[in-house]
Amino acid sequence: MxxxxxxxxxxxxxxxxxxxxxxxxxxxxxxxxxxxxxxxxxxxxxxxxxxxxxxxxxxxxxxxxxxxxxxxxxxxxxxxxxxxxxxxxxxxxxxxxxxxxxxxxxxxxxxxxxxxxxxxxxxxxxxxxxxxxxxxxxxxxxxxxxxxxxxxxxxxxxxxxxxxxxxxxIEGLAERANQELATSISNLAHERWSAGRTIPSQAWRLVSQFMNDEIFKDIQHLLSFGNESDRMAAALVCTETDFPEAKKALVSNEDLQLKIANKVFNWQKIEN
Structure with missing residues (x-):
């Protein structure tokens, strides 16, 4: 055209x-x-x-x-x-x-x-x-x-x-998410944590559909030790994934579960 x-x-x-x-x-x-x-x-x-x-x-x-x-x-x-x-x-x-x-x-x-x-x-x-x-x-x-x-x-x-x-x-961010990218985000997070740093909270949105045992450990880490933005991101991942253990983790964090239910935060608010 x-x-x-x-x-x-x-x-x-x-x-x-x-x-x-x-x-x-x-x-x-x-x-x-x-x-x-x-x-x-x-x-x-x-x-x-x-x-x-x-x-x-x-x-x-x-x-x-x-x-x-x-x-x-x-x-x-x-x-x-x-x-x-x-x-x-x-x-x-x-x-x-x-x-x-x-x-x-x-x-x-x-x-x-x-x-x-x-x-x-x-x-x-x-x-x-x-x-x-x-x-x-x-x-x-x-x-x-x-x-x-x-x-x-x-x-x-x-x-x-x-x-x-x-x-x-980034155009196509959600539709082109993939397992290799999710694993790379996890690896980058580990490198940053070892240096006392973090990755941007919104990056975790790209792991929701590719959850496995190793990435779930990252989500648990965010829920337990992350800043407010990281905890919100982890909670959103738990909401979006089909990974059973992540669903249980969200139930254990009632404050975050309630905020999601009441639409207190979403990915857009984290990005902003």
């Missing part, structure tokens, strides 16, 4: 008449002229924050700026009929990108043709030490959910947990 017209509608609802004229003048150019326009966007388009929140192709535009949106739109205007020329033109932009350009390129992945071709670019963004580049692939972007292997997916989620980033902003 071509999302260009939808993105252009969003631009026109926010941009000035002068900015719109510039975009409409540039969006019909050759691959080379579109490459140049992509790079020069900040000279002609403001960095005003986008004022709408309705998603396109499951991409949220929260915290986007207008120049980022215009760059993504220009990428959707590249002629994709010849895969070699198309991918070469965008690869050139990736290879020469400064940080803001890299963020726009990663943000554009759900809109680009030949999605399998861009998986390496996306996984490289996961490994990036540049915060905004990592955030562009990790948060409110469906590309990782739709195209990452379990290994790449787990690396993304674990990096968020390791750096105390808001995993609730």
């Amino acid at each position: 071509n999302y260009s017209s939808l993105l252009l509608d969003k631009i026109q609802s926010q941009a000035s008449s002068k900015e719109i004229s510039w975009v409409e003048m540039k969006d019909k150019g050759s691959l080379q002229s579109l490459q140049t326009a992509f790079v020069t966007v900040p000279r002609f388009i403001s960095k005003d924050k986008i004022q709408f929140t309705s998603p396109i192709n499951e991409v949220s535009f929260d915290n986007w700026t207008l120049d980022r949106l215009v760059r993504v739109y220009l990428l959707t205007k590249f002629d994709s009929s010849d895969k070699s020329s198309y991918t070469k033109a965008i690869d050139t932009l990736f290879d020469t990108a400064e940080n803001n350009e890299a963020v726009a390129l990663i943000s554009a992945l759900p809109f680009l043709a030949y999605p399998d071709y861009w998986i390496l670019r996306a996984t490289n963004a996961v490994r990036s030490n540049i915060g905004p580049v990592f955030d562009a692939i990790a948060f409110e972007n469906p590309f990782a959910r739709n195209h990452f292997s379990d290994l790449a997916w787990n690396q993304l989620v674990l990096k968020c947990i390791f750096n105390d980033k808001p995993i609730n902003k």
Whole structure:
């Protein structure tokens, strides 16, 4: 599906008449002229924050700026009929990108043709030490959910947990939970506890459907020794899992069971 017209509608609802004229003048150019326009966007388009929140192709535009949106739109205007020329033109932009350009390129992945071709670019963004580049692939972007292997997916989620980033902003967090990830979260928690530290409480939401004897010991630890947020997380896990011993543990913590019944807390409140 071509999302260009939808993105252009969003631009026109926010941009000035002068900015719109510039975009409409540039969006019909050759691959080379579109490459140049992509790079020069900040000279002609403001960095005003986008004022709408309705998603396109499951991409949220929260915290986007207008120049980022215009760059993504220009990428959707590249002629994709010849895969070699198309991918070469965008690869050139990736290879020469400064940080803001890299963020726009990663943000554009759900809109680009030949999605399998861009998986390496996306996984490289996961490994990036540049915060905004990592955030562009990790948060409110469906590309990782739709195209990452379990290994790449787990690396993304674990990096968020390791750096105390808001995993609730990851698209597909619940549907792509898996046993290996749950075990890795348990292992990371043990490392942190040994160093007198903790992992973010919301990370435990990813173990509920993969409970076993070892992970249940972690939940017991949280119930007995965790801070308030950890105890709430452990109680929610006990509510969600089918593991019999976890159900018994929740009954033994009447205060938490009552708070859950009265909807005093949930995962969203822990995340906030």
